[in-house]
Amino acid sequence: xxxxxxxxxxxxxxxxxxxxxxxRGMIWTTILVxxxxxxxxxxxxxxxxGLVVTNMGDYVSWxxxxxxxxFFVAISLVGSLITAIFRLANVxxxxxxxxxxxxxxxxxxxxxxxxxxxxxxxxxxxxxxFTHGRIQSPIMWDVIVxxxxxxxxxxxxxxTLLPDIKMMIAAKDKxxxxxxxxxxWLGTFWKGTAAQEKIRNKSITIxxxxxxxxxxxxxxxxxxxxxxxYRPGWDSTNFGAYFVSGAFLVGAGAVVVAMxxxxxxxxxxxxxxxMHFDKMGKILxxxxxxxxxxxxxxxxxxxxxxxxxxxxxxxxxxxxxxxxLFWFAILVGMIIPILxxxxxxxxxxNAMFVAGVMVVVGxxxxxxxxxxxxxxxxxxxxxDAPARYSHYFPSWEEWAITAGSLAGVLLIITFxxxxxxxxxxxxTITDQNETEQSS
Amino acid sequence: xxxNSTSRRKxxxxxxxxxxxxxxxxxxxxxxxxxxxxxxASGETVKLLSVDGEIIxxxxxxxxxxxxxxxxxxxxxxxxxxxxxxxxxxxxxxxKNLKKCQSACNHAHHVQEGQNWIKIYPMQDAExxxxxxxxxxxxxxxxxxxxxVCPVDATFxxxxxxxxxxxxxxxxxxxxMAACPYSTRVFNWGKPDLPExxxxxxxxxxxxxPPKKGTVSKCDFCPDMTRMGMLPHCVSACPxxxxxxxxxxxxxxxxxxxxxxxxxxVKDKAGYRLMEDLGTKPSVxxxxxxxxxxxxxxxxxxxxxxxxxx
Numbered sequence: 057x058x059x060x061x062x063x064x065x066x067x068x069x070x071x072x073x074x075x076x077x078x079x080r081g082m083i084w085t086t087i088l089v090x091x092x093x094x095x096x097x098x099x100x101x102x103x104x105x106g107l108v109v110t111n112m113g114d115y116v117s118w119x120x121x122x123x124x125x126x127f128f129v130a131i132s133l134v135g136s137l138i139t140a141i142f143r144l145a146n147v148x149x150x151x152x153x154x155x156x157x158x159x160x161x162x163x164x165x166x167x168x169x170x171x172x173x174x175x176x177x178x179x180x181x182x183x184x185x186f187t188h189g190r191i192q193s194p195i196m197w198d199v200i201v202x203x204x205x206x207x208x209x210x211x212x213x214x215x216t217l218l219p220d221i222k223m224m225i226a227a228k229d230k231x232x233x234x235x236x237x238x239x240x241w242l243g244t245f246w247k248g249t250a251a252q253e254k255i256r257n258k259s260i261t262i263x264x265x266x267x268x269x270x271x272x273x274x275x276x277x278x279x280x281x282x283x284x285x286y287r288p289g290w291d292s293t294n295f296g297a298y299f300v301s302g303a304f305l306v307g308a309g310a311v312v313v314a315m316x317x318x319x320x321x322x323x324x325x326x327x328x329x330x331m332h333f334d335k336m337g338k339i340l341x342x343x344x345x346x347x348x349x350x351x352x353x354x355x356x357x358x359x360x361x362x363x364x365x366x367x368x369x370x371x372x373x374x375x376x377x378x379x380x381l382f383w384f385a386i387l388v389g390m391i392i393p394i395l396x397x398x399x400x401x402x403x404x405x406n407a408m409f410v411a412g413v414m415v416v417v418g419x420x421x422x423x424x425x426x427x428x429x430x431x432x433x434x435x436x437x438x439x440d441a442p443a444r445y446s447h448y449f450p451s452w453e454e455w456a457i458t459a460g461s462l463a464g465v466l467l468i469i470t471f472x473x474x475x476x477x478x479x480x481x482x483x484t485i486t487d488q489n490e491t492e493q494s495s
Numbered sequence: 496x497x498x499n500s501t502s503r504r505k506x507x508x509x510x511x512x513x514x515x516x517x518x519x520x521x522x523x524x525x526x527x528x529x530x531x532x533x534x535x536a537s538g539e540t541v542k543l544l545s546v547d548g549e550i551i552x553x554x555x556x557x558x559x560x561x562x563x564x565x566x567x568x569x570x571x572x573x574x575x576x577x578x579x580x581x582x583x584x585x586x587x588x589x590x591k592n593l594k595k596c597q598s599a600c601n602h603a604h605h606v607q608e609g610q611n612w613i614k615i616y617p618m619q620d621a622e623x624x625x626x627x628x629x630x631x632x633x634x635x636x637x638x639x640x641x642x643x644v645c646p647v648d649a650t651f652x653x654x655x656x657x658x659x660x661x662x663x664x665x666x667x668x669x670x671x672m673a674a675c676p677y678s679t680r681v682f683n684w685g686k687p688d689l690p691e692x693x694x695x696x697x698x699x700x701x702x703x704x705p706p707k708k709g710t711v712s713k714c715d716f717c718p719d720m721t722r723m724g725m726l727p728h729c730v731s732a733c734p735x736x737x738x739x740x741x742x743x744x745x746x747x748x749x750x751x752x753x754x755x756x757x758x759x760x761v762k763d764k765a766g767y768r769l770m771e772d773l774g775t776k777p778s779v780x781x782x783x784x785x786x787x788x789x790x791x792x793x794x795x796x797x798x799x800x801x802x803x804x805x
Contacts, residue, residue, distance in 0.1 A: 106683075106686060107682070107684045108686075112684070117672040117682060118669060118673060175668070175669075176666055176667050177666070177667015177669070177682065181647075181664075181667075184647040185647060189646060190645065190647065193644050193645055194644060195644070199646075282673075284644065285640070285673050285674045286640065286773050287676070436677060436678050439614055439616050440597075440611045440614035440615060440616070441609065441614070442610070
């Protein structure tokens with residue numbers, strides 16, 4: 057194993073403290089803000105005119121909003137994978153990746169909740185979920201587990217951040233004014249005493265243990281929104297595991313991409329090393345194979361029988377209207393990344409970045425393919441309904457809102473990295489001390 | 496037998512008036528409770544039919560139009576009618592795809608352009624089997640998948656078996672549309688195109704009107720009509736008597752001109768329900784398209800050319 061180069065705590069602190077946006081940072085942020093504003097504009101239009109601005113119809117009654125929602129829920133599972141599972145398994149190299157994965161989780165789950173409101177015909181009645189909620193409905197289960205996961209993820213992010221906040225308050229001179237008030241508000245009470253440290257460690261362990269079942273729940277319940285119906289392509293007992301495995305894959309892909317970008321932008325080569333890419337690469341291959349395995353189950357078993365309702369759905373995917381997208385999602389989302397990353401050369405940062413992007417993009421389209429083609433194959437023929445209901449391609453408003461939500465996730469991550477260290481300074485220093493002592 | 500709903504309604508109105516005339520005879524002025532003391536006889540009289548079947552004459556000034564029958568509150572509409580279990584029987588051997596049911600339904604419920612609560616499918620189960628026309632309404636399932644998934648109790652099942660929607664409650668999540676295997680539900684994607692006076696009305700769960708933006712609508716078995724002892728619009732609109740409607744506890748169904756014992760009809764004609772294997776237990780029964788009154792092709796004249804099909 058490649059050894060981390062040793063640095064003095066002062067060097068680590070100054071390397072990892074949040075930095076002001078450079079010119080590239082400003083351009084990047086501006087672009088994201090503009091995309092968000094276009095999305096907000098489209099949403100205001102939708103609020104005024106109703107969902108008629110979308111291209112959904114009575115057959116495709118769930119479109120790109122719902123598939124985007126599933127995508128966000130999926131990607132947010134990474135918080136539990138990297139932080140909780142790695143911590144409990146005591147994976148030593150996880151430190152530089154935990155905070156990245158936690159902020160991805162928090163921002164993605166935030167936008168998952170927002171995008172589901174966007175999909176509602178009557179968003180002003182959101183409160184009815186609490187005043188008139190029926191616990192029998194899978195939507196209520198989703199509301200419960202997603203809000204729980206949101207709170208847990210936020211808490212995990214905050215508690216692991218506390219020692220760093222203390223350092224940032226101490227480094228006031230270096231960081232300047234802009235966020236000092238925020239730091240003090242968040243973390244003045246944290247003195248880092250032994251008693252506090254004990255509570256903190258205990259809390260993190262408890263949260264990590266709790267996070268794993270809740271994370272499984274959010275995506276299993278999300279899969280049940282589909283699997284509790286009768287429709288071909290959704291009516292599957294495999295759906296929970298299929299969704300969870302896909303979620304871990306896209307989450308790992310997203311972490312790889314984020315690792316690469318932060319490493320480049322913040323010059324973190326000494327902290328996020330090639331070893332990290334190598335390890336993440338192996339995990340990515342394993343997860344991609346796992347997801348591929350579930351895909352085989354999900355498509356080949358019904359295809360073997362070709363029951364009448366499934367037939368139209370499956371032939372549409374394999375060779376029909378959705379075939380290009382389907383094979384794109386399978387190849388780009390799983391097979392090509394596996395082929396790249398399975399070789400040691402493919403686990404170098406640049407190749408890993410490409411594989412990570414492929415996984416994420418493939419996963420986004422995969423969610424679209426899970427939602428839409430099924431709705432176009434109802435049990436009774438599509439008939440006595442407007443002809444435009446028989447096809448679906450999102451309207452510009454839908455694209456704009458979806459792009460806005462994706463930009464929103466990136467914007468939260470960007471701002472977070474501007475305000476807080478993206479790699480835990482405290483943990484990096486303690487890790488180094490521990491290795492010194494043990495060697 | 497009376498089968499014209501308009502004339503029956505007139506008859507009913509007259510009956511109520513006549514009933515009031517007879518029932519209030521202890522008072523000085525039999526129409527006090529209706530008209531008040533200040534009404535002076537105008538001298539013009541109208542003839543009415545009393546409950547005993549006698550023609551009586553009443554001064555016009557004492558007549559006041561009786562409201563049709565008061566509508567019930569949405570809370571009341573949620574409960575339904577006690578001791579009833581509504582069923583429908585659709586006789587496929589009689590359907591010629593005239594779509595009169597559809598237009599009557601669309602008119603009564605202000606169903607939006609292009610959307611339909613009743614759909615009439617040209618069905619052909621296998622290559623060598625005969626095609627037939629299959630009208631579908633909401634199946635008002637006894638195990639309704641739509642009701643199961645609704646997160647806010649906006650769609651609900653009443654004690655008389657009818658599944659309704661409260662558009663004042665609906666949050667527009669459209670989970671019910673995904674859950675329904677019969678493609679019965681439609682969504683009001685935009686602001687419904689309605690006459691001003693209709694659009695301004697409050698939503699009535701019993702008539703499912705007026706449609707409201709951002710909520711789901713569907714066939715409601717016309718519970719306002721059944722409460723008044725009348726048949727749903729589709730049943731009375733069909734000139735071929737395809738639709739039979741009735742109460743399962745009374746074990747009778749009628750299409751307006753013919754009445755059958757429900758259990759006998761379904762037994763004798765080998766009735767069945769759609770997608771029985773899903774376990775939804777529909778309240779709509781179908782009689783198979785045997786000994787048909789019309790050829791399948793007769794119905795094709797009603798079809799617009801190809802583009803309508805998927």
